[in-house]
Amino acid sequence: MLLNSNQIQQIIPHRFPMLLVDQIFELEPGVSATGLKNVTANEPFFQGHFPQEHVMPGVLIIEALAQVGAVALLSLEENKGKIAYFGGIKSAKFKRKVIPGDTLTLKTEIIKSRGSVGVGSATAYVGDEIAATAELTFAIG
Template structure:
């Protein structure tokens, strides 16, 4: 299942400059996702990280992985959206984060996330980011779902 930027914005509340997923290439709702973040020199964080040698901050790579995980966690088995308007989704834990290579302008960041556990309250994922087939970052991510009811 491919989801374009409009479908992504329909599923998660993030917007520029914090929307860090450009396209979904593969998704198995409730199970896994492969998504893309195209990294360009126009990203606002490159102005200060670092002007002489632009590198995407590791925390933003982790945030991109968490956003990708949210997209498939809030999808029904047929890929349609669950009603997420009454819930909030928070990144609450990151374990074993490793950053293997810098991510720079021109890279296409592939975001891979796999569900280890999804419940109505807490979700755990095994996630990795790759560029040109090489792992650039990986972590176990935990997110909490809160009822806004």
């Protein structure tokens, strides 16, 4: 493990219940990051999504991927202490349900960067199966 949740919170501003990354195990600042989210039945969103069948909301999977991308971008010395905001989401696709007991592997690679704007190619996996993919645009402020 490269970064635990306490260390992640030193890089990005997210806190419970919005911190959706438990650890970062690969990091190349400004280029890419890979992290994990252990999905448990204790997640607050499962109270309403859905009480009869717990399924992690797709938008939260995308948020978790964005947080991993934010760790990659905000790990650069010139970005320390800043915030990475969503600038856009393109081509989001959801391939499988994510349920309690799953471990999400979250990979985001920065594929374009100009000034304070970056674009990341993001993929979430459960085991070897793709759970979600998207292209994420970030604005650093």
